[in-house]
Amino acid sequence: MTRQPGKPGMGRGGSPPDIQHAMWLARSFGRTDYLLLRPEDLAALEGAGSYVSKYPGTHLFRQGEASTAAYVIQKGTVELYRGDHTESMVVARAGAGSVIGDIAMFRDEPYFQSARAVDAVTALRIERNRLLPVLMERPVIALRWLVAGLSQLERTQRRVLGLLHRTVLEQVAGLLLDEADDRGEIHLSQAAIARLLGTSRQSVNEALAELRSSGAVETGYRVIRLIDRPAAARAAAE
Amino acid sequence: MTRQPGKPGMGRGGSPPDIQHAMWLARSFGRTDYLLLRPEDLAALEGAGSYVSKYPGTHLFRQGEASTAAYVIQKGTVELYRGDHTESMVVARAGAGSVIGDIAMFRDEPYFQSARAVDAVTALRIERNRLLPVLMERPVIALRWLVAGLSQLERTQRRVLGLLHRTVLEQVAGLLLDEADDRGEIHLSQAAIARLLGTSRQSVNEALAELRSSGAVETGYRVIRLIDRPAAARAAAE
DNA sequence: CAACATCTGTCGCCGCCCCGACATTCCGGA
DNA sequence: TCCGGAATGTCGGGGCGGCGACAGATGTTG
Secondary structure (H helix, E strand, C coil), X not given: XXXXXXXXXXXXXXXXXXXXXXXXXXXXXXXXXXXXXXXXXXXXXXXXXXXXXXXXXCEEECCCCCCCEEEEEEECCEEEEEECCCCEEEEEEECCCCEECHHHHHHCCCCCCEEEECCCEEEEEEEHHHHXXXXXXXXXXXXXXXXXXXHHHHHXXXXXXXXXXXXXXXXXXXXXXXXXXXXXXXXXXXXXXHHHHCCCHHHHHHHHHHHHHCCCEEEXXXXXXXXXXXXXXXXXXX | CCCCCCCCCCCCCCCCCCHHHHXXXXXXXXXXXXXXXXXXXXHHXXXXXXXXXXXXXXXXXXXXXXXXXEEEEEECCEEEEEEXXXXXXXXXXXXXXXXXXXXXXXXXXXCCCEEEECCCEEEEEEEHHHHHHHHHHCHHHHHHHHHHHHHHHHHHHHHHHHHCCCCHHHHHHHHHHHHCCCCCEECCCHHHHHHHHCCCHHXXXXXXXXXXXXXXXXXXXXXXXXCCHHHHHHHHCC
């Protein structure tokens, strides 16, 4: 996922339907292009909710709360995690275009996990009571929503496979390939990587040392640079 | 779950969206548990596909094949796995009401995993070309399909959490609680359990020995009986 | 510039679990 | 009924990785 250095501090309330927004929404619902979202459908979805802005570290929702709404992320990255204050396990990271909180909302159960903004995040918040009629009225949007959910499911299934029978070195290499931006840089602390993989910081460090000594990456303060992509891919052994 | 008996025929073709229907949906979405697509939903989809029967051990589809259709399981259990002939990793097990193969089909990619019948399986096979019109025409079905997919996603997320920082003993205990039938029996070989958890048969055996010595279960040939559910739950440490 | 918080890099200990090997038990088919 | 395949039960060796500890490096704040 390419991360854009967008400008911070936005987030106004009611805005006129924006073509930019429409384009973004159209892109956000999966890579499939045989079903096009028409402008009026987009407007309907936007009209059913409102945009919220979150500072880094703040929560969109917490596990156990009543699930009254779902969120479509427009900008930024959100970390979905579960656990108490002492130890938390990261379930997934969600970027622009991802839908979060909809599972609990559709099933009318408390949120199963917490959602915390990693950086500056803006998201479209849609209440359950207002979403269902829209989805009933506009099957195209329902299908788009479906494809988004299924894409998330596939990513999670890949993660299960990544956790099974894979050494920490392979997992780290795979994560770096996933998370690198267009300049081949990954801006994550080693502790953050460890929490993403459900492993310990020390093991991540050891794996990075291995990759460094083989010339695949360079490591710095809060930044890792991919030097030799093929070498990293070989270490990931995918 | 009590089901409204007086519910008339759902959503016929060109009728305007029904708010009543939306409200009913909102109420009925809770507590769907393992029953994902319900029999009446299946009936509505029957016209778009045809039933296929599979003997134990045969495949509904294999990873890498072109994804032309999705399947809704009507009876039996299907194992979704990935890997070559030497070593395979089980991604999930799917029972009656589950939808499989839809991810790849909607995204128009080859199947990401293989689906093999564990026991005698009958499933409704639906081609993409015929499914999409039905979903467009009947938002109720589309929403149920959506909820089915999201439920699968939640189960997979739970599995991720189960793999992180959980000892084999805890995982085995959790699986037994999940998989036990109404008589408290689990009909799986220890090797099958091991493949489900991505661990080794010996470790599963050791964990079962532990549970047996603590009086939580009894073990037999291809069968495990839950004797003390609370004890097993304690061992699972959920 | 100094004090502080955070992050990186390493080491050693120890426990869980993978793996190979083997004996034993159970079940189904000829 | 007998036999072969499959499943269970157990042991020991070895390795990966969690955990605590600590030093040095790097931003950050007053």
